[in-house]
Amino acid sequence: MLEEILIKATRAGAVELERFFNQKDLAISNKEGVNNLVTEADHAAEKAIIDTIRGAFPDHYILSEESGELVMDSTYKWIVDPIDGTVNFANGIPICCVSIGLEIEGEMTLGAVYNPLINEFFLAERGKGATLNGHPIHVSDKTEVISSCLVTGFPYTYLDMPNGPLECFERFIRKGVPVRRLGSAAIDLCWVAAGRFDGFYEHKLNAWDSAAGYLMVEEAGGKVTDFKGDHYSPYQPHLLATNGKIHDEMLLWINGQKP
């Protein structure tokens, strides 16, 4: 039942994403900065998702990017990013998705990430693996950072924090390590899970960016921690997700201890 509603809610959000994609005169507004956008599609997708979850489980806690925290229940917590990759979406770039994670008693248990524009539906359940369109997926088997393909993202603010995103990025780029920037943290994580990237790191993520995707990586055989190498919680900012084999070396690069 929980998985069924998760899939239904994800698909309901994706219907709105698809409906508004490339629509002329899309209503777009700014949040804190000029490029931190929210569109009418984000709101429509969020409403469709919340209505679906609420319709099935009226008492469950929902944390969703555009509307904040709704209803308190300690057992079930749905963490919703109605559109992850809003800037891509607003520019007609088909790298965006709906992302929903479900935490049960504090443990991320189910996750779904769906990009309807290229028809990729990622699903994970704790202890049961991760799938892409119903087929099991697994992380890559690269063993060295120098021959890895990485992905990252950048926050809109706090770029000058010590050992910040630009410093880390420069370290990899100066050594010729390819680092992509797709613009959707949820898709970045799923693509690590699918073995397309060997690692993903990002500073200052929010819980809704990573909730479903980090479970995807873990269930595909990868590893997710903070930048100290400690247990990852989506309620703290920094995330490193890898295939597991390059994880310890990635921590050294990120923390400026290598090369």
Ligand code: IPD
């Ligand atoms: C953003 C994307 C992006 C990441 C930003 C997020 P949004 O989410 O995940 O890849 O770099 O930090 O805010 O605003 O498109 O849902």
Ligand code: CA
């Ligand atoms: Ca946003």
Ligand code: CA
């Ligand atoms: Ca997001």
Ligand code: CA
């Ligand atoms: Ca969003």
